Amino acid sequence: MQFRNNNMYMPTDKGSLSVHGTGYIEVNSDMARLKVKISTDNISLEEAQDKNKEITDRVLMSLEDYGIAEENIHSENLSVSKNYNLSNNTFLSYKVTNVISVLLDDFNKLGDVYSLIIENGANDEINVDFVLSNPTQYYNRALKKATQDALNKAGLLAKSFNVKYNPIPNKITELSSPVYAITYSSSSNSYYQDIAPGVVKIIAEVEAVFSTFPF
Template sequence: MYYNTYGYQNAVNGKYDRQIKPNRLTVTGEGTVTAASDEAIITIGVINESPNLSAAQKENADKTAAVIQALMSLGIPQSDIQTYVYRIEPQYNYENGQQIFRGYRVEHQLQVTVRDISKTGQVIDQAVAAGANSVSSIQFTVSNPNAFYNQALTIAIRNAQEKAISMARALQVTLQPVPVIVQELSQPLPPRPIPFQAAMLAQSAETPIQPGENKIMATVKVEFTYS
């Protein structure tokens, strides 16, 4: 925070005419809103190897198709299932300092949006049962983050106003209530990723997933004038 006083005097007809620019007081305001997660974004896929590239691709395609079918059977529309990563890599063993070709590794990762968050654990289990062997992350978010972010912005501006009023009282000056500059410093946060442990894939009961809450924060820089 800072405040500056600007002034100068000009001699006019032997008299000094004092002109003073408005004094400025700059503060930052912060606001936080807590929102319960109502969506999950899961990255899940199939990884396999084979000495033959065509065989590796076919095996991967068959298992991925089964995973997609399992997801759709849970009510997830195909529009909420999209390819996130697809790669083919040659694999080698190293023996006695020599590189020996082992086969091909095919990886197909899907990004799945689960709009009924209570089904998150079930989605993972069904996908694994259908052939998925990779669950790299789960991201929890809210379906309408902008609404919550706008609430946080409102709180941030009020916080800045309260700070400015307190400072004006301490300085014993008169604060103009309408700011001259309001600058948004923050941006809505992306979904928060949750690391997923591969060991959980071995569970036979439904995988327990705790979505928790999202903290949506906003920060503003506000400039007031005072006299």
């Protein structure tokens, strides 16, 4: 503490105020994404692969015949694993798994596509995610809310601590990103008639630093 002429000297240096702003919105999904697992087991790896390809080709053909655009059908992952007898650790068979992703922008087609997939040999888990065709526009809206939240908090804290502050921040950090900010609802129900479109939640976060001054 410094003294000048026996009076207390108050520093005039700028201080800083750091706040965390959060904003979120919830919107109805406008697309459905089905992830279909096709699994085949055989003691022969070649036969397991051949059978898996046969079922996969049949499923893909049925989807294309139904009218699903080729760019909305993707083969995402092909994996091979070994099955063992857990009691004596002896080899039983090879398991080949293929994952197909199908995008739909018409929820009325969801039941038909679900049935087609099952009827043409898909024999493993089917998951349905409800997604957004243009998530960036919604993330930007959430981000705007996050910046306003940061401004509101800065004003509240400055008033509470009895300091003035510059409402223009000298540093802003975006803590979130469109890639990880979105939470999609999903369903793995085996009865497609129970599946309904879900709500998508988008959360954005920022950190802002403001300069403060004593009164």
